[in-house]
Amino acid sequence: MPTNRPALEPLRSPYRIQYLTDEQLDKLQEATLDILENVGVKFPSEKALNVFIEHGATVDKNTQIVKIKRDLVFKAMKTMPRFFVMGARIPEYDLNLEEGTTYFTTDGCGVEVVDLDATQPRPSTKADVGMMARVADYLPSIGFYWPMVSAQDCGVTSPLHELEVGWNNTVKHFQSETIMGGREATYAVEMATVIAGSRENLRKRPPLSSLICTVSPLMQDHPGIEAAMVFAGAGIPVGFLAMPTLGTTAPSTQAGALAMGDAEIISATVLLQLMFPGCPIYHSMMQAWADMRTGGYVSYPRDARGRYGVVEMAHHWGMPSLGACYGTDSVRPGTWQSAAEPALDPFLAGLAAPEIVTGMGLSRTYTRLFPEQIILDDDLYQRARAYLQRMDVDDESLAMEAIRNVGPGGHFLGQRHTRDHMKTSLVRGVTHQLDSNSKYRDPIEVARERVRWILKNHEPEPLEASQQAELTRILAAADKELA
Amino acid sequence: MSSETPSLQPIRPTRHFHVIDDEQIHQLADGTLEILAETGVHCPSEKCLRIYADHGAQVDFEKQIVRLAPDLVTDSLSTAPRYYKMGARSPSHDIDLDGKSMFCATDGCGIETIDFATRQRRPSCKEDVAAMARISDYLSSIGFYWPIVTAADHPSTSPLHELDASFNNTVKHVQSETVMGERLGKYAVEMARVVANDDETMRKRPPLSLLVCCIAPLAQDKEGMESALQFAEAGLPVGFMSMANAGSTGPATLAGNIVAGHAEIVSALVLIQMAYPGAPVFHSFMPGIMHPRTGAFLTTALENELPYVIGVELAHHWGVPTLAGIFGTDAATPGWQAAEEASTALLLCALAGAETGSGLGLLETCRLLVPEEIILDNDIYHRVRIEAAGLDTSREALALDVIKAVGPRSHYLKQRHTRENIRRRVFSDLANQSNPLGGMRDPVEAAREKVDWILKNHHPQPLEEVQQKELTRILAGAEQEIGGRE
Numbered sequence: 001m002p003t004n005r006p007a008l009e010p011l012r013s014p015y016r017i018q019y020l021t022d023e024q025l026d027k028l029q030e031a032t033l034d035i036l037e038n039v040g041v042k043f044p045s046e047k048a049l050n051v052f053i054e055h056g057a058t059v060d061k062n063t064q065i066v067k068i069k070r071d072l073v074f075k076a077m078k079t080m081p082r083f084f085v086m087g088a089r090i091p092e093y094d095l096n097l098e099e100g101t102t103y104f105t106t107d108g109c110g111v112e113v114v115d116l117d118a119t120q121p122r123p124s125t126k127a128d129v130g131m132m133a134r135v136a137d138y139l140p141s142i143g144f145y146w147p148m149v150s151a152q153d154c155g156v157t158s159p160l161h162e163l164e165v166g167w168n169n170t171v172k173h174f175q176s177e178t179i180m181g182g183r184e185a186t187y188a189v190e191m192a193t194v195i196a197g198s199r200e201n202l203r204k205r206p207p208l209s210s211l212i213c214t215v216s217p218l219m220q221d222h223p224g225i226e227a228a229m230v231f232a233g234a235g236i237p238v239g240f241l242a243m244p245t246l247g248t249t250a251p252s253t254q255a256g257a258l259a260m261g262d263a264e265i266i267s268a269t270v271l272l273q274l275m276f277p278g279c280p281i282y283h284s285m286m287q288a289w290a291d292m293r294t295g296g297y298v299s300y301p302r303d304a305r306g307r308y309g310v311v312e313m314a315h316h317w318g319m320p321s322l323g324a325c326y327g328t329d330s331v332r333p334g335t336w337q338s339a340a341e342p343a344l345d346p347f348l349a350g351l352a353a354p355e356i357v358t359g360m361g362l363s364r365t366y367t368r369l370f371p372e373q374i375i376l377d378d379d380l381y382q383r384a385r386a387y388l389q390r391m392d393v394d395d396e397s398l399a400m401e402a403i404r405n406v407g408p409g410g411h412f413l414g415q416r417h418t419r420d421h422m423k424t425s426l427v428r429g430v431t432h433q434l435d436s437n438s439k440y441r442d443p444i445e446v447a448r449e450r451v452r453w454i455l456k457n458h459e460p461e462p463l464e465a466s467q468q469a470e471l472t473r474i475l476a477a478a479d480k481e482l483a
Numbered sequence: 484m485s486s487e488t489p490s491l492q493p494i495r496p497t498r499h500f501h502v503i504d505d506e507q508i509h510q511l512a513d514g515t516l517e518i519l520a521e522t523g524v525h526c527p528s529e530k531c532l533r534i535y536a537d538h539g540a541q542v543d544f545e546k547q548i549v550r551l552a553p554d555l556v557t558d559s560l561s562t563a564p565r566y567y568k569m570g571a572r573s574p575s576h577d578i579d580l581d582g583k584s585m586f587c588a589t590d591g592c593g594i595e596t597i598d599f600a601t602r603q604r605r606p607s608c609k610e611d612v613a614a615m616a617r618i619s620d621y622l623s624s625i626g627f628y629w630p631i632v633t634a635a636d637h638p639s640t641s642p643l644h645e646l647d648a649s650f651n652n653t654v655k656h657v658q659s660e661t662v663m664g665e666r667l668g669k670y671a672v673e674m675a676r677v678v679a680n681d682d683e684t685m686r687k688r689p690p691l692s693l694l695v696c697c698i699a700p701l702a703q704d705k706e707g708m709e710s711a712l713q714f715a716e717a718g719l720p721v722g723f724m725s726m727a728n729a730g731s732t733g734p735a736t737l738a739g740n741i742v743a744g745h746a747e748i749v750s751a752l753v754l755i756q757m758a759y760p761g762a763p764v765f766h767s768f769m770p771g772i773m774h775p776r777t778g779a780f781l782t783t784a785l786e787n788e789l790p791y792v793i794g795v796e797l798a799h800h801w802g803v804p805t806l807a808g809i810f811g812t813d814a815a816t817p818g819w820q821a822a823e824e825a826s827t828a829l830l831l832c833a834l835a836g837a838e839t840g841s842g843l844g845l846l847e848t849c850r851l852l853v854p855e856e857i858i859l860d861n862d863i864y865h866r867v868r869i870e871a872a873g874l875d876t877s878r879e880a881l882a883l884d885v886i887k888a889v890g891p892r893s894h895y896l897k898q899r900h901t902r903e904n905i906r907r908r909v910f911s912d913l914a915n916q917s918n919p920l921g922g923m924r925d926p927v928e929a930a931r932e933k934v935d936w937i938l939k940n941h942h943p944q945p946l947e948e949v950q951q952k953e954l955t956r957i958l959a960g961a962e963q964e965i966g967g968r969e
Binding site: 015035041218248256259260301336340347376380384389396397399402404407418434 | 498500502507510511514517518522524700702729730733734736737738739743772774775776781788789790792793813815818819820822823824825826827831834859862863866867872874876877879880881882885886887889890891892893895896898900901903905907908909910911913914917922925
């Protein structure tokens with residue numbers, strides 16, 4: 001029996017901050033154009049190179065480097081839709097991307113799981129993807145789902161298995177960051193068509209979107225770009241994510257890293273707009289830092305500026321943005337570090353207003369799933385959401401009558417106004433839950449209990465039997481061809 | 484051999500931000516004026532009531548209720564300075580409240596300490612105030628020092644001992660939130676004069692300020708108001724804080740709690756301006772929400788943080804600087820909750836233009852000192868400071884020449900630009916610290932180690948010997964008059 005799911009609670013704020021000035025945004029864009037025209041980007045795909053040649057870009061087939069003049073960049077970018085729909089299995093959970101509304105997703109692509117009752121990690125499986133889809137389906141902070149971990153028990157077709165188990169456990173939009181390669185993408189499009197009901201619906205309300213990583217410095221990934229061309233052809237939204245690492249794969253100054261990453265994203269976007277003018281594309285950049293003592297990847301140094309500047313860079317190009325929040329470097333949840341690093345993220349995201357944002361719920365720099373972490377991250381999200389809302393100031397909330405009744409000294413406990421409002425006045429997060437001795441409970445214990453409750457009680461609406469059978473059939477064919 | 488106190492690193496936001504529009508500000512301010520005119524504030528000090536009455540307030544001496552007409556409030560506040568300086572022992576650590584920077588203090592008035600050596604929980608003492616002053620002196624995040632705990636080993640004169648321990652262990656400005664009553668006030672002003680060296684310097688660069696709590700709902704504290712008058716007379720800044728608790732000592736709606744709390748603050752600011760026009764004052768609003776099942780004062784419930792920022796905006800509406808409420812976690816141990824609750828409020832208050840904020844370093848809703856918490860809070864402070872400072876897009880930062888030189892593929896490790904700039908990137912000295920086993924150190928452990936390092940290595944410039952002696956003499960005089968160590 002399906003259970004009630006709370007309505008989505010995206011971030012919507014009357015407040016907005018401009019992180020980079022218009023002049024700085026122009027300067028960064030000029031730098032991107034300079035890189036595209038004079039340095040170029042490597043596209044290891046014959047098909048992509050031919051598209052660029054047809055449209056007049058300078059292509060060196062030998063080195064596979066494409067140089068794009070600014071006129072061609074702007075010509076291609078002109079067809080880019082600023083907003084589009086990311087559909088869901090149930091229309092009421094469709095995400096209509098629009099100015100000032102921000103939807104969050106889970107983190108994704110983790111490789112280890114520490115179960116609620118365990119202390120040691122184990123490799124992640126398809127069942128974990130399903131379990132967390134059910135938790136994400138219930139949480140109003142989660143607008144769409146990234147498969148949180150890799151279905152490592154499913155071999156090379158794991159990305160397609162992640163899709164199947166995802167759609168069987170959430171009605172929300174599904175975004176994959178693992179489907180790479182033209183054939184794989186073709187199967188994914190087939191699966192998405194089953195969910196959407198028809199090719200036409202797939203274009204109108206695509207229940208699937210894809211995120212493709214570029215390779216820094218200044219390269220595209222062959223299977224990634226092949227998949228992107230298949231998705232874009234079917235009307236499925238595609239995002240390009242640059243992850244420049246300051247000091248190793250990028251310059252060690254933030255502005256330089258951002259300009260270079262932007263060139264990677266824009267070059268791929270130009271390709272898709274040239275092939276399929278008007279296809280939905282979004283922009284994403286998550287810069288990181290090299291720890292020069294270990295070569296380690298640090299996503300949260302003290303100076304993580306730029307995390308929200310990239311949102312403005314996307315908007316400056318006229319594209320929606322997938323912002324980057326969370327993803328602590330802490331090895332487990334509930335530590336000081338796991339809160340100190342992402343605490344500002346949802347708040348600043350709300351102020352910069354990317355249309356979509358990843359991602360809650362993983363530790364150890366996106367690699368390890370503790371099921372309770374998503375609840376702790378959700379608490380940070382709800383805290384930010386409260387900050388971002390305008391406060392009520394009207395006759396009832398000003399409480400002048402109650403203040404006059406009480407006067408100096410005394411208390412408000414006997415006032416009807418207090419009785420009427422106290423229940424909604426204190427919004428408890430995981431931090432202010434009481435135990436039987438009226439002491440505050442450990443927030444991590446509260447979070448574990450909430451996950452158990454959701455898994456026990458929440459049953460999203462299942463797919464129709466014919467859809468389930470069809471997905472199974474497609475998976476079997478994919479396993480046969482690709483495995 | 485003394486060590487140098489690092490330069491202050493205040494938060495200098497590249498942009499400012501309003502969380503509330505002018506219409507709402509006026510609704511809240513009008514609500515406060517209506518309460519002041521119709522309901523009034525209880526003020527149990529004969530001296531204060533006379534000042535109010537002499538300046539045109541409607542005073543009921545029997546009930547000790549003061550009512551203030553809106554014009555009287557706005558006229559009185561018109562003499563309050565919007566900007567001024569809070570001095571330090573070392574001029575380079577003076578704080579300019581100029582509306583461009585936010586300076587933060589430690590938290591204060593805790594009552595228990597996790598002992599630095601034994602790690603056992605015990606009542607706080609003067610030695611804790613001194614040790615934490617030394618740590619605060621070292622941290623660039625700490626712009627001025629609140630005696631972080633009570634010198635409970637000196638019960639009757641503890642506020643003066645806290646000042647003695649503070650002035651002896653930091654060159655930074657000291658703000659007391661415990662000097663209450665005329666007798667303590669008199670000695671505290673004397674001590675400030677010794678540190679400043681003379682009356683004129685004390686007025687120009689006051690090394691001491693005072694924060695006085697009002698009593699919600701709608702009441703003043705006699706002792707607090709009378710010491711505030713003494714401080715104001717000597718030119719030392721005084722501030723008033725409301726800690727109205729929605730549901731018990733304030734209405735259960737946020738806006739109602741704000742207008743009631745502000746009536747307390749504004750009535751006190753008015754008194755000081757009536758008595759000493761132009762005296763430096765500041766405003767502080769740190770409300771709570773009552774936990775409906777325990778009655779506890781909660782500072783960081785999900786919905787309670789916005790009123791802190793609105794407090795900042797209202798201070799500016801009244802034309803005075805603010806002391807914003809930051810940190811002050813409800814958590815009992817350093818960890819996830821303490822970190823979760825801190826940074827957004829700090830960033831918002833900075834973006835709203837708060838001049839000062841308090842405070843770093845305590846747990847259990849400002850009651851428990853765990854020494855390493857200030858180091859963890861310091862890390863969060865700097866994350867916020869850097870976040871507020873904007874991005875460098877100069878030619879050097881854009882690194883176009885380097886990007887062109889490296890081109891597609893390859894890497895940046897060999898570039899001179901990388902060598903020069905990677906060292907300028909700011910990494911946490913707590914998070915991502917490798918341990919010898921190849922894993923990462925627990926940031927809380929790293930913070931504990933840093934506490935030990937600072938206490939071993941950092942010894943701020945001491946007071947001159949003659950000043951030390953003078954403070955000791957004043958303390959002895961106070962103990963003789965008021966009572967000594969028990």
